[in-house]
Amino acid sequence: MKSKKLTSKCGITIPKDIRAQVGWTPGMAVDIEEAGDHSVTIRPHVPVCRFCGTVEQIMEIAGISMCRDCAEALREELDHGLTQD
Numbered sequence: 001m002k003s004k005k006l007t008s009k010c011g012i013t014i015p016k017d018i019r020a021q022v023g024w025t026p027g028m029a030v031d032i033e034e035a036g037d038h039s040v041t042i043r044p045h046v047p048v049c050r051f052c053g054t055v056e057q058i059m060e061i062a063g064i065s066m067c068r069d070c071a072e073a074l075r076e077e078l079d080h081g082l083t084q085d
């Protein structure tokens with residue numbers, strides 16, 4: 001276990017040997033959540049569909065993470081809307 005102090009903005013640098021063990025690199029996205037007992041959990045980011053919440057078959061369209069099913073539903077709605085006007 002390593003002990004560190006949070007920076008003035010409550011930031012922290014993950015120690016180099018731990019980064020090497022888990023394969024984390026600068027700039028990678030992480031998910032941060034409150035873990036109870038005054039603790040915080042940090043994990044590699046898992047892309048989630050913004051519309052239905054699934055983590056299966058995620059793609060990013062215009063900066064929005066969505067699953068294949070929601071992307072197809074959205075495309076059908078757009079196609080339908082375009083043919084109606």
Ligand SMILES: [Zn+2]
Binds near residue numbers: 053
């Ligand atoms: Zn979805």
